[in-house]
Amino acid sequence: MSDDCLNCGAKITSGGIIKAPNPRKSDADINFVNFIEGMSYPELCDKCGYDKILKARNRVHEAVGDLSDIIKQNIHFFPMFTSGMWGQIGPVKLIGMVTANVTVGTGFFNEFSQGISDIFGTINVDSGMASKVNSGEAAARAIVVNKAISLGANCVLAVDIDYGTTANNAATVNMQGTAAFIENIDNVLEAGSALRAKKLSNSIANMEITRGWLRGELIPTDETCSLRT
Ligand SMILES: [Zn+2]
Numbered sequence: 001m002s003d004d005c006l007n008c009g010a011k012i013t014s015g016g017i018i019k020a021p022n023p024r025k026s027d028a029d030i031n032f033v034n035f036i037e038g039m040s041y042p043e044l045c046d047k048c049g050y051d052k053i054l055k056a057r058n059r060v061h062e063a064v065g066d067l068s069d070i071i072k073q074n075i076h077f078f079p080m081f082t083s084g085m086w087g088q089i090g091p092v093k094l095i096g097m098v099t100a101n102v103t104v105g106t107g108f109f110n111e112f113s114q115g116i117s118d119i120f121g122t123i124n125v126d127s128g129m130a131s132k133v134n135s136g137e138a139a140a141r142a143i144v145v146n147k148a149i150s151l152g153a154n155c156v157l158a159v160d161i162d163y164g165t166t167a168n169n170a171a172t173v174n175m176q177g178t179a180a181f182i183e184n185i186d187n188v189l190e191a192g193s194a195l196r197a198k199k200l201s202n203s204i205a206n207m208e209i210t211r212g213w214l215r216g217e218l219i220p221t222d223e224t225c226s227l228r229t
Contacts, residue, residue, distance in 0.1 A: 007041050008048035025049040028216050032056060035218045060213050067207040074203070076138075077196035078145040079189060080177065084158030090187075095151045095179040100143035104136040104171045133163060136173035144175050149204055153179035154197075 003012055005024070015021030025044040033049070034040055036056040044052065140161070148156050159177035166172060186194045209221050 005045035005048060006043045008045065010045055010047045012045055022046050025053065029053050031218060032213070032216065035220075036060060036213070057214070060210060064207060064210050067203050067210060070203045071200065071207065072142075074196065074200045075142050075145055077193065077200050078148070079155035079185065079193070079197050080141070080145070080159050081155065081157050082159050084178065091183045092157075093181040093183075094157075095148075095153050095181060097176060098144045098147040098151070098153075098156060098179045099176040100140040100147075100174070102136045102140045102143070102173045102175075103166065104132040104139070104173070132171040133173065136171050137161065137175075140173045140175040144177060148177075148179040149201075151179045152181065154181050154185055154201065156180070 004010065005012060005022075010022055012024055013019060013022050022045050025046065029049065030041055030044050033044065033052050033056050036059060037052070041049075041052075144156060144159075156177040157180045159175065162174040164172040164174075182188065185197070189197060206221050209217075209219050212219060
């Protein structure tokens with residue numbers, strides 16, 4: 001290895017009394033920048049690499065944010081059915097029960113404790129019982145779908161919802177269902193629903209891959225190219 005950065009020619013130095021250090025960037029950082037930007041830097045130092053790494057990271061964070069928005073807007077397209085009678089349509093794999101218990105009080109959800117806020121963000125709450133119930137149902141659905149997806153399901157069967165109120169005028173929504181995988185789900189869904197469900201599951205898969213880039217798992221997707229502007 002030379003003492004000069006192979007990219008910008010600046011001296012690689014651990015610093016001194018007067019001079020600031022200019023260390024080499026790690027292979028992981030260089031690979032990350034090359035992957036995101038479509039470049040082939042042989043190496044990067046702190047001087048030439050700092051901004052590049054920051055910019056690439058910001059791009060990925062933005063892409064994750066965009067995908068998260070798309071998922072949030074389309075979460076209701078995840079197939080959920082009140083019927084549990086699926087024997088006649090072909091192979092169905094039952095995965096397990098998924099539940100959500102949401103209390104909608106004075107603009108506060110308890111579902112954050114269930115770990116969905118990083119994916120779905122906050123859900124706005126209006127005043128009034130009807131909108132509380134609607135918000136609670138949307139939140140419960142998002143929790144149930146999130147749990148189903150994390151179990152590898154492509155639908156939730158036998159969905160059941162209970163509503164209630166508490167003494168202090170909060171609405172409660174309890175939702176439960178069976179996470180399942182239907183092999184030929186495209187055949188049983190109406191064409192438009194099948195397409196929207198497919199788009200949603202693609203976005204979810206893409207978001208998982210995109211988040212992986214930040215952990216150094218540099219698996220390309222169709223989205224990678226759109227980041228290289
Ligand atoms: Zn350099």
